[in-house]
Amino acid sequence: MNEAAQQFYAVIQAIPEGRLCSYGDIAKLAGLPGQARRVGKLLSQTPSNTKLPWFRVINAQGKISFPMGSDGYQRQLEALIQEGSADASGKVYWRQRRWPD
């Protein structure tokens, strides 16, 4: 576990319920602009059962970064619908829920 990972986790942990943040923004907030891929890499090796709100992290296009219909896509969408950040049609309210303001 390196320094950067700790920073990424801290930022993700800080995303308020019902809000969303992009991989790139996480990296920027963590002091490592331009390293969005590293955030994705970290989350890819983070178990989905963690307390970390990984599901509040989406890409800069306001979409879930898992292939449509995949297991991960489904789990993330459910979680987002659960806290009102997306609807059953798969629409994610990125513009309205983006964090930080």
Add this chain to the structure above:
DNA sequence: TGTATGACGCACT
């Protein structure tokens, strides 16, 4: 040592 590959992002067609 190179090369390919990702839960990415941005600029430019």
Add this chain to the structure above:
DNA sequence: AAGTGCGCCATAC
């Protein structure tokens, strides 16, 4: 709106 190209960085082979 949808593609394409390139930058970015850790890993795997």
